[in-house]
Amino acid sequence: DARVTQTPRHKVTEMGQEVTMRCQPILGHNTVFWYRQTMMQGLELLAYFRNRAPLDDSGMPKDRFSAEMPDATLATLKIQPSEPRDSAVYFCASGLANPGTEKLFFGSGTQLSVL
Amino acid sequence: GEDVEQSLFLSVREGDSSVINCTYTDSSSTYLYWYKQEPGAGLQLLTYIFSNMDMKQDQRLTVLLNKKDKHLSLRIADTQTGDSAIYFCAEKAGKLIFGQGTTLQVKP
Numbered sequence: 001d002a003r004v005t006q007t008p009r010h011k012v013t014e015m016g017q018e019v020t021m022r023c024q025p026i027l028g029h030n031t032v033f034w035y036r037q038t039m040m041q042g043l044e045l046l047a048y049f050r051n052r053a054p055l056d057d058s059g060m061p062k063d064r065f066s067a068e069m070p071d072a073t074l075a076t077l078k079i080q081p082s083e084p085r086d087s088a089v090y091f092c093a094s095g096l097a098n099p100g101t102e103k104l105f106f107g108s109g110t111q112l113s114v115l
Numbered sequence: 116g117e118d119v120e121q122s123l124f125l126s127v128r129e130g131d132s133s134v135i136n137c138t139y140t141d142s143s144s145t146y147l148y149w150y151k152q153e154p155g156a157g158l159q160l161l162t163y164i165f166s167n168m169d170m171k172q173d174q175r176l177t178v179l180l181n182k183k184d185k186h187l188s189l190r191i192a193d194t195q196t197g198d199s200a201i202y203f204c205a206e207k208a209g210k211l212i213f214g215q216g217t218t219l220q221v222k223p
Contacts, residue, residue: 004157033210033211035213042214042215042216043158043203043213043216045212045213093158102146102207102211103148103160103163104158108156109156109157
């Protein structure tokens with residue numbers, strides 16, 4: 001049963017620390033998305049990749065956030081330094097880009113708490 | 116710019132029909148989607164509709180699209196307690212843009 005795997009599921013850290021979240025997309029998928037979910041803002045798109053190339057990271061605070069795909073089986077989202085306002089659930093999703101439909105498969109998320 | 120709006124909350128009784136509404140702004144959207152999020156989980160694709168269709172039915176789910184008004188709805192027939200979740204509509208405008216989500220509460 002193919003699924004998107006995210007680690008860790010939960011992370012509690014102190015302000016100023018570096019946080020790294022990892023995502024293993026479904027094998028064969030060529031698009032990867034990072035979303036952040038909060039009560040106030042809902043689902044915000046942070047970044048997305050197609051064939052490992054970043055296509056759009058305009059939703060991401062560039063001074064502290066970075067997203068990479070070192071290879072086709074791993075996507076990472078880093079926050080350095082972390083701040084309390086970064087507390088949220090971070091979702092990774094993968095899909096197979098077609099001209100038209102884009103069905104995304106979501107991971108279970110990383111719940112981040114920055115104290 | 117792209118924007119997707121939904122009402123935030125809907126409460127129904129078990130066995131009734133639920134209708135969740137959504138408006139979007141990008142007229143070039145080719146596909147529109149409904150996703151479901153259960154507590155503690157990621158989003159799961161429920162159904163989608165191509166923009167040249169008016170309606171799509173899939174078991175208890177009916178999607179209606181009014182392209183002129185940019186209005187999308189999801190009807191769940193015979194709503195069950197297991198349908199309690201947050202429902203997101205999304206449009207594809209280059210990238211996938213989600214609404215804020217509608218929390219569906221199903222009362223026994």
